[in-house]
Amino acid sequence: MKEQLYTIPVNDAFDADTECPVCAMYDKLESDAIDFVMGASYMEDDVRMETNKKGFCAKHLPLMYKNQNRLGLGLMMLTYMDQQLKEMEKLAGKKRGATSWFSKNTGGDPTAEYMAEQQCTCYVCDRMKHSYERYLITTLYLYNTDSAFRDKFARSKGFCMKHFGELHEMAPSHLSKSNLDEFDTCINRIMVENFRRVRDDLEWFTDKFDYRNADAPWKNSKDALIRAIQKTNAISVEEKAKK
Ligand SMILES: [Zn+2]
Numbered sequence: 026m027k028e029q030l031y032t033i034p035v036n037d038a039f040d041a042d043t044e045c046p047v048c049a050m051y052d053k054l055e056s057d058a059i060d061f062v063m064g065a066s067y068m069e070d071d072v073r074m075e076t077n078k079k080g081f082c083a084k085h086l087p088l089m090y091k092n093q094n095r096l097g098l099g100l101m102m103l104t105y106m107d108q109q110l111k112e113m114e115k116l117a118g119k120k121r122g123a124t125s126w127f128s129k130n131t132g133g134d135p136t137a138e139y140m141a142e143q144q145c146t147c148y149v150c151d152r153m154k155h156s157y158e159r160y161l162i163t164t165l166y167l168y169n170t171d172s173a174f175r176d177k178f179a180r181s182k183g184f185c186m187k188h189f190g191e192l193h194e195m196a197p198s199h200l201s202k203s204n205l206d207e208f209d210t211c212i213n214r215i216m217v218e219n220f221r222r223v224r225d226d227l228e229w230f231t232d233k234f235d236y237r238n239a240d241a242p243w244k245n246s247k248d249a250l251i252r253a254i255q256k257t258n259a260i261s262v263e264e265k266a267k268k
Pocket residue numbers: 045046047048049184185186187188189259
């Protein structure tokens with residue numbers, strides 16, 4: 026079966042005024058995944074089996090708490106904890122293994138290994154993973170085949186550091202050789218130009234704290250710190266200051 030392409034959400038993200046269109050797509054997928062798990066689906070056996078096994082990561086659990094469905098989250102956490110109690114009972118009967126090169130961080134200790142693994146598994150992350158990859162592939166597919174999209178890409182405000190790296194890494198598998206050279210030139214240019222723009226906005230943001238600049242205009246700097254956080258760390262801070 027041919028894998029689906031998501032040309033509409035990708036075009037929408039590149040039409041939006043954002044410091045990183047990939048972050049915008051990720052945020053939408055994330056809020057859809059949270060709405061899904063906090064909706065009626067958490068009562069479904071197959072979903073609950075997965076949430077009991079994987080739990081949630083440090084980023085997504087607070088977002089789920091914010092969703093206000095306290096009973097839903099309570100029930101999911103309750104059966105997750107029941108499952109983890111069973112795992113701990115099983116682990117209590119296991120001996121520490123010999124330290125190997127592979128397990129040097131946990132010393133071959135099955136409990137340490139299991140607990141470390143639980144810190145990185147997340148039902149919400151896993152639910153988004155496939156669509157997220159398809160969004161990146163669609164972005165590169167459109168760059169390769171659609172000249173109107175290439176223009177749009179070139180006029181965008183670049184990306185955050187994380188997604189800049191991911192697009193760079195995936196590009197050779199999805200672009201023709203000639204398009205790859207053009208892509209590298211284009212993405213490197215928009216990344217540096219826009220990173221510098223946000224950096225300069227941030228500099229004025231800090232300069233505004235100088236009493237001598239108190240009455241000077243903010244220019245584009247009022248939300249510079251929020252945009253700098255997005256550019257460097259792919260984090261969308263919610264409170265957008267008014268420009
Ligand atoms: Zn991003």
